Amino acid sequence: xxxxxxxxxGFLVVCAVAASLSKSLLNTILIxxxxxxxxxxxxxLLEAPDLAITEAAVGAGVTTVLFLxxxxxIHAIIKKDGEEEKGAx
Numbered sequence: 451x452x453x454x455x456x457x458x459x460g461f462l463v464v465c466a467v468a469a470s471l472s473k474s475l476l477n478t479i480l481i482x483x484x485x486x487x488x489x490x491x492x493x494x495l496l497e498a499p500d501l502a503i504t505e506a507a508v509g510a511g512v513t514t515v516l517f518l519x520x521x522x523x524i525h526a527i528i529k530k531d532g533e534e535e536k537g538a539x
Contacts, residue, residue: 451495458492475526479517486510 465485472478486509493502521527 455492455495458488458495461488462492475521479514479521482517483510483514486513 462485465481465488469478469481469485472481486505489509490502490505493499493505518527
């Protein structure tokens with residue numbers, strides 16, 4: 451169990467660094483969502499299910515949706531003919 455927790459904590463550090471170095475806003479939001487999901491798993495391992503549910507609902511759910519809607523409203527997600535969605539730089 452301790453090894454699994456250390457692996458998850460290492461993944462949190464990797465997510466934090468990747469989110470700060472990412473050049474695409476859309477990728478940064480997806481990394482942030484994975485950070486929140488891993489954090490909710492850690493809360494479960496620490497036997498705090500109320501915090502885990504809150505982290506999963508607010509961190510990975512509501513906040514991610516609000517960020518995506520904001521990117522769409524400010525036209526930061528551009529979709530052209532045959533191209534993938536890109537975040538603003």
